Amino acid sequence: MSITIGEVFLQTVRKFPKKEALVDIRRGIRYTYKQWADEVSRLANAFIGMGVKKGDRVSTILLNTSELATAFFACAQIGAVFNPVNFRLSPKEIAYILADAAPKIVLFEKAVEPQISHIHHEFPHISFCYIDNDTPPYAMNYWEQVNIASSQPPRSDVSENDLYAIMYTSGTTGRPKGVMHRHREMVEQSLICNSIMRIRETDRGLVAAPMFHCAELHCCFLPRVHAGATNVIIHHFDPKQVLEVIEKERITSLFAAPTMWNMILQENISAYHLSSFRIGLYGAAPMAPVLVKECKERLGIDLIQAYGMTEMGPAVTFLLEDEQLTRAGSAGRACLNHEIRIVQPKEDGPSDPDHVLSPGQVGEIIVKGPCMMMGYYNREEATEKAMYKGWYHSGDLGYMDEDGYLYVADRVDDMVISGGENVYPREVEDVLYEHKGVLDVAVLGEPDEKWGEKVVAFIVKKDPNLTAEELERFCKNSDQLAPYKRPRAYYFVDALPRNASGKIQKFLLREQMNQSAKS
Numbered sequence: 001m002s003i004t005i006g007e008v009f010l011q012t013v014r015k016f017p018k019k020e021a022l023v024d025i026r027r028g029i030r031y032t033y034k035q036w037a038d039e040v041s042r043l044a045n046a047f048i049g050m051g052v053k054k055g056d057r058v059s060t061i062l063l064n065t066s067e068l069a070t071a072f073f074a075c076a077q078i079g080a081v082f083n084p085v086n087f088r089l090s091p092k093e094i095a096y097i098l099a100d101a102a103p104k105i106v107l108f109e110k111a112v113e114p115q116i117s118h119i120h121h122e123f124p125h126i127s128f129c130y131i132d133n134d135t136p137p138y139a140m141n142y143w144e145q146v147n148i149a150s151s152q153p154p155r156s157d158v159s160e161n162d163l164y165a166i167m168y169t170s171g172t173t174g175r176p177k178g179v180m181h182r183h184r185e186m187v188e189q190s191l192i193c194n195s196i197m198r199i200r201e202t203d204r205g206l207v208a209a210p211m212f213h214c215a216e217l218h219c220c221f222l223p224r225v226h227a228g229a230t231n232v233i234i235h236h237f238d239p240k241q242v243l244e245v246i247e248k249e250r251i252t253s254l255f256a257a258p259t260m261w262n263m264i265l266q267e268n269i270s271a272y273h274l275s276s277f278r279i280g281l282y283g284a285a286p287m288a289p290v291l292v293k294e295c296k297e298r299l300g301i302d303l304i305q306a307y308g309m310t311e312m313g314p315a316v317t318f319l320l321e322d323e324q325l326t327r328a329g330s331a332g333r334a335c336l337n338h339e340i341r342i343v344q345p346k347e348d349g350p351s352d353p354d355h356v357l358s359p360g361q362v363g364e365i366i367v368k369g370p371c372m373m374m375g376y377y378n379r380e381e382a383t384e385k386a387m388y389k390g391w392y393h394s395g396d397l398g399y400m401d402e403d404g405y406l407y408v409a410d411r412v413d414d415m416v417i418s419g420g421e422n423v424y425p426r427e428v429e430d431v432l433y434e435h436k437g438v439l440d441v442a443v444l445g446e447p448d449e450k451w452g453e454k455v456v457a458f459i460v461k462k463d464p465n466l467t468a469e470e471l472e473r474f475c476k477n478s479d480q481l482a483p484y485k486r487p488r489a490y491y492f493v494d495a496l497p498r499n500a501s502g503k504i505q506k507f508l509l510r511e512q513m514n515q516s517a518k519s
Helices: 005-015 033-049 066-078 091-101 110-122 142-147 183-197 214-227 239-249 258-265 289-299 380-386 425-433 468-477 506-518
Strands: 020-024 029-032 057-061 081-084 105-108 127-130 163-168 178-182 204-207 230-233 253-255 279-282 302-308 315-319 339-343 363-368 392-400 406-411 416-418 421-423 438-448 452-461 489-492
Touching: 005 033, 005 066, 005 183, 005 214, 020 033, 020 066, 029 033, 033 066, 033 142, 057 066, 057 091, 057 110, 066 081, 066 105, 066 163, 066 214, 066 230, 091 110, 091 163, 091 178, 105 110, 110 127, 127 142, 163 183, 178 183, 183 214, 183 302, 183 315, 204 214, 204 239, 214 230, 214 253, 214 302, 214 315, 239 258, 258 279, 258 289, 258 438, 289 302, 289 425, 339 392, 380 392, 416 438, 416 452, 421 425, 425 438, 425 452, 425 468, 438 506, 468 489
Parallel strands: 020 230, 057 081, 057 105, 081 163, 105 127, 204 230, 204 253, 253 279, 279 302, 452 489
Antiparallel strands: 020 029, 163 178, 302 315, 339 363, 363 392, 392 406, 416 421, 438 452
């Protein structure tokens, strides 16, 4: 028997009413659990006053704010469906999600007002609610609504099997899909992450990754509340501010995508006192072993890797602290109560869960567990394909070793077939990351008349004098890379396109290559 997300929050409030719960650095807000509970009830009652009923969607287009954190639990209290939207999306992309999710209310802030100003007229049935000063004429003010609402907890009839959220996928391969999760699935995810991270009420976690993404929200933010720990929020990721806040707020834990850890490592770390910092979580993309070592040596922390996807809540595997180097390249073993299989991929439909491959053989990663989504919102056909025979079909390629450790090779769409040989971009990227002049890298296949595809690398330089010739010599001298896997071309770029979770959007790099080929 599980409980709802709203009940998780209220249980913690009863246990730790006077303990510091939420710190919003930008706002200068510090809530105890009791004070935060009052704010949650006010917002929940304000939602009811604005006509929100159980099952109605409430969308947030916010960076990391205390208002987003409060809306998360206010929706849970009254059975409204939480719909956090990526604030980096274009007006057209936001409009697509709002049309699909059909929310009753949209919370937004000054940073995204330019996007909303372009599209609000398309949605006359939506109440737009602005959290900052100078409210636009088409919106109501958040604080005006909250300040007149009661702080008494509203009556609710919410069960563990009710829909808690619709979270849209990052759209690395096409249109985003709305992933539906129930309360019980995310309570289960919270318990799993709590046990792995060993979160205690004395912990102080820094929220620096986007809260609209499930990696931060479900693997860190909610588990800390579950344990009675403190969440310290910064509005958006800035590596220098991260270090400053770790020092000042005595932060103990942080989730960051590998590219964010890499940016932190570029700062003058020795200038900060980081003795409170004990553990870091990373995911959304693999981390090269050289970066893992540098985090350990320079930040003095242990790292844990999570692998997963929005559809699974997200975490399905963990690679623990003492496995980071001994099992380098692995995504770890399956979470509690989860099962993973590697199956033979099919071109004409979903892979058969019963066609299981032997250890070491590369195939599609499929997963089953208690955190699996209900399905995709308004997408029955996509749901049937993704959840064929009760397994979530990830579209990722990988293999299992004899000990049950998962190794993620790449997306099915990202594998390079050059001269009939399979090349997994990640193994090439890991080698290139070893070069001290490389800050960031993405490897993919470029059409080639002779070989079908050739391996190419997009490089962000750390050393401005780095050349393609130097990288070619480096790869030739590496004992980790077969000759056919070496890049045949290097493209130097200022930055790689990444989505909010840190995943490289390789389809944009392919479009860039195609445009260059035509010109």
